[in-house]
Amino acid sequence: MLRQASTTLLFDTPGRGLFEITDPVSQFATSTGFESGLLTLFVRHTSASLLVQENADPLVRGDLERFFARLVPDGDALFRHRDEGPDDMPAHVRAALSVTQLSIPLVARRLALGTWQGVYLWEHRVKPHRREVAVHVIGS
């Protein structure tokens, strides 16, 4: 018999960068008791996003940040929306280039992540922020 479960996870990010959330997300998936199913994460903000990335070499995360800092520079003269500072509009663009939502199958009571995959909340603002991630799981 299929059932569903949902919650909201809160994270205090330390500012711009990738913040791993694999453990709390996996723990909620396990708490449902579902053998198989589908878990969905949805970030309730427009200046943070989600990313599945390598959780082995930390250089990967540094390189990703430098690439996005070059691609979408803070304080770019192109941007008119600067209400919250030079990183305000770049945060929206970075969110648009990545994803607000992520679904992961649940197989044998575990998220079907590959060996090197971790789930990250990607903070795009320079300062720390409290972020809400809505979580939905359906399965049996």
Added chain:
Amino acid sequence: MLRQASTTLLFDTPGRGLFEITDPVSQFATSTGFESGLLTLFVRHTSASLLVQENADPLVRGDLERFFARLVPDGDALFRHRDEGPDDMPAHVRAALSVTQLSIPLVARRLALGTWQGVYLWEHRVKPHRREVAVHVIGS
């Protein structure tokens, strides 16, 4: 008891830019009568996409457009596929950089959108187009 519902929403976009579809999407979600669940949108085109973005300051949408116009210029000499004009291939690239599909949890009969989040259909072609968005909802 879990159930599902689906429909196709049609939108006539006025040409390139972000076209808010939060209201019709929310209305379909509400029409299912589901207290909780998961709604999925899927754009049936390769030159339009979906975006969750700020629906407060309209400058955000203008800045996003200018950023993508600079990143993926119309008429770029790099592109060979020009069957439908200088904005043809850039539209495909912009769609590849954003998302074709979006899922949003349904909580307490409402989409779990954050305070400042709106759901947008992103038209990447310069001229107006009729666009089809497949909608699926599962819940109870």
Added chain:
Amino acid sequence: MLRQASTTLLFDTPGRGLFEITDPVSQFATSTGFESGLLTLFVRHTSASLLVQENADPLVRGDLERFFARLVPDGDALFRHRDEGPDDMPAHVRAALSVTQLSIPLVARRLALGTWQGVYLWEHRVKPHRREVAVHVIGS
């Protein structure tokens, strides 16, 4: 009565580029016997991703590759993570700019793809790789 089904599809990619997987994905969807539902694909790697793109003119795929090769150049001096060569970190960045997961509604026993849409596994590494895609379908 809603039910779910899941599998893992294996693909041997010939190296960097778009590798169409519409047929095997559609075949698994059909094998469930579901009239309607939702199919989800999840790539279990951080250097390959998913893309819905035009399956008509092959120039589109070549243009996409050239755009991403220019945007995220192999061997870029910006990158420090080079364990597996000059295409290692660019593969992670390209995966971050596209999507690891894709859900498609199932309508009248078929994926709700538009006329010109194909589903592609996007290999970002230069050499051939074996890739695993977790598939989940829920429906009735």
